[in-house]
Amino acid sequence: MPTTLLWFRRDLRLHDHPALLAARDAAGPEGDVVPVFVFDDRLYGPSGEPRRRFLLDCLTALDADLDGALVLRSGDPAEVLPGLAWEVAASSVHVSADTGPYGRRRDDAVEQALGDVPLVRTGSPYLVTPGRVTTRTGTPFQVFSPFARAWREHGWRAPAGSPDGVRWRTGVRSDAPPPAPDLGDVVLPPAGEQAALAAWAQFRDERLSGYDEGRNTPGTNGTSRLSPYLKYGCLHPRTLVADLAGEPTEAVRRYTDELAWRDFYADVLWHRPESAREYLKPELQGMGYDSGPDAEALVRAWETGRTGFPIVDAGMRQLLGEAYVHNRVRMIVASFLVKDLHQEWTRGARYFMQHLVDGDLASNQHGWQWVAGTGTDASPYYRVFNPITQGKKFDPDGAYVKRWVPELRDLDPKHVHEPWTAPGGIPAGYPEPVVDHAHERQVSLDRYARVRAG
Ligand SMILES: Cc1cc2nc3c(=O)[nH]c(=O)nc-3n(C[C@H](O)[C@H](O)[C@H](O)COP(=O)(O)OP(=O)(O)OC[C@H]3O[C@@H](n4cnc5c(N)ncnc54)[C@H](O)[C@@H]3O)c2cc1C
Incomplete structure (x- = not known):
């Protein structure tokens, strides 16, 4: 048989x-x-x-x-x-x-x-298998937008048929699985295919129509939270886009674009496997980074969510609390580590891979390279996220910060992103800013100018 x-x-x-x-x-x-x-x-x-x-x-x-x-x-x-x-x-x-x-x-x-x-x-695991979409001359795409256009033109298959008629053999010996880590208070999403499909159905029915706006506001539950399920293939992105076929709304286009980013980064890794560790822009390899006990103390403050910059601290505490960080906040905390604390992107990428439940080599390493300005796309090195203006813009009522930083819960929203402006000063237990953002931004730009000058 x-x-x-x-x-x-x-x-x-x-x-x-x-x-x-x-x-x-x-x-x-x-x-x-x-x-x-x-x-x-x-x-x-x-x-x-x-x-x-x-x-x-x-x-x-x-x-x-x-x-x-x-x-x-x-x-x-x-x-x-x-x-x-x-x-x-x-x-x-x-x-x-x-x-x-x-x-x-x-x-x-x-x-x-x-x-x-x-x-x-x-x-x-992708809508279009990495390596399939190339420029007219057969070379890999270097930037996202033309990749996404070609990717849409290439298209993808319909979902595979039902798994009826499989005779699963039972009784084959198994090894004992490794012991399950005890995560303490960390709350993970429910695991498995049924949970993934339920999460998708809920997002599609209740939140997708507002995705265009909601995807940028970490204080609302505006995104699909499917990344861990996509990472482990509890569902396939083909299932999602097939479900959305015939709904040409802006929100659907935007959501499909995010799935294109996932495919794009996998495509980059396929063509350039070394980009998991090495700079895609090698000219930035010689950037100066900080080291020594003071630098280590600052990294520790970043890791534990005690930098004194509320949106950064909320993000890092979300990472430790849910093994997940909202996309906008991933960019803010990554920029802070690289450009305010002057650490190499690889260090942050490693920390994320240790703590994220959706940690994925292609999306994570290239997400970090994008923020650090060393990656494929047009986010230049000199784009430095200001954690205060980002906080005010994307978390205007402070809901996200208040959720993850209880020390700031009683502040009026207008002071949440700058607690030092509150009438009573910084609330007890919350740290003062560990750096002067304007100064560190200039330090970064000076180092960038030096490395560019060779
Ligand atoms: C520094 C940094 C590190 C990141 N590390 C990871 C990682 O380890 N694993 C990971 O899956 N994503 C990573 N991302 C991308 C993005 O932040 C997450 O995919 C997203 O926050 C997951 O939440 P969601 O499922 O609600 O996303 P949604 O907004 O609902 O998006 C739907 C899906 O599209 C994909 N997607 C969305 N944005 C991106 C993106 N920028 N790049 C690649 N795929 C994307 C994901 O599979 C996501 O589940 C990183 C981004 C940055 C800036």
């Missing part, structure tokens, strides 16, 4: 899953599919605790959807997969393609190790 393996990675769902259908079809009407997830220390080890916990919870949900058939194994996939394929006499191993730098190397190694058993890649 034919048996195939379905190796789950960043596609922890059963619906709209082309690789799952390929595994079913290869097994045939009489055959079985063995669903497996491999804990690979190279990926699992460096993940921060929120991501590990969310992944474990997603696997529990997936196993429930599979009626307990999910096989868990631990080790190097290039050893585990051939071993399991032999054990269950699998004729093929099916995956959704991984286009990240490590995933590509790992899959090549697994493919080799499998020998005669083919590793079949069907679909990817």
Whole structure:
């Protein structure tokens, strides 16, 4: 009786899953599919605790959807997969393609190790698989807008059909999963495909129409909060855009644009895998950064949300409280670390990857490079976010700051972003600003001018 393996990675769902259908079809009407997830220390080890916990919870949900058939194994996939394929006499191993730098190397190694058993890649976690959209001359796009135009023109497939008729093999031995990290008070979203689809339906029905405005106001629940689900493939972006087809509103266009950013950054990483660590604008490599005990104390203030700049502190406390930060605030806190505290973007990117539940190499590293002015797009280095004006503009009533910084809850909104202007001064327990923003901005610009002058 034919048996195939379905190796789950960043596609922890059963619906709209082309690789799952390929595994079913290869097994045939009489055959079985063995669903497996491999804990690979190279990926699992460096993940921060929120991501590990969310992944474990997603696997529990997936196993429930599979009626307990999910096989868990631990080790190097290039050893585990051939071993399991032999054990269950699998004729093929099916995956959704991984286009990240490590995933590509790992899959090549697994493919080799499998020998005669083919590793079949069907679909990817993106609307358009990285590498597919290129300029007319076949080179990769360097900036977002022309990429997005070509990406829309390229288009994407309809969602994959229903997973009916799969015979999941049960009773295959599993390794015990790693222990679940205790996150203390950190509140993560509910895990798994059902939770993802419910979150999407709620956003679509209740908040999408206001997305154009709401996506920039961190004090309102204006965005979809789907990033952890997209990261682990609890749903596919194709499902979302298919659901929106025929609704050509500005909000829908804007939402699809955000999904295009996700594809764009994955495309950049596919073409330039070194950009996970190295500057996309190498001429800025020689920027001067601060070090020593005083600089470390400032970084610590940033990490713990005690810089004395309310919107920055609210963002960093949201990161520690929910393992998530609103997009506008990600830009503000990142700019503050790089241009007010003069730290290299890689340091902030590492900290985010440790603490974000949606931490994703392509979106995170390139988001940081964008803010630092070292990346693909036209956010120049000399664009320095002013945390006070950003706060006043995007959190005008102070709702976001008040939610995350309880010391400032009693302030009149007009003082929330500048608590030192409040009649009674800075409320007890809240720090004074750790730097003078105007001064640090100038320091950054001077360093930028020097590095540009060579
Ligand atoms: C410094 C920095 C670091 C970031 N790190 C990550 C990260 O590790 N993981 C991550 O998923 N996103 C990251 N982003 C992008 C963005 O902040 C998040 O995707 C977004 O805040 C997630 O919230 P949401 O699902 O409610 O977004 P929505 O506004 O509802 O957007 C829908 C989806 O579009 C995608 N998206 C939206 N904005 C972006 C963007 N700028 N770049 C890439 N994809 C986007 C996400 O998948 C998101 O879930 C980062 C941005 C910055 C500036």
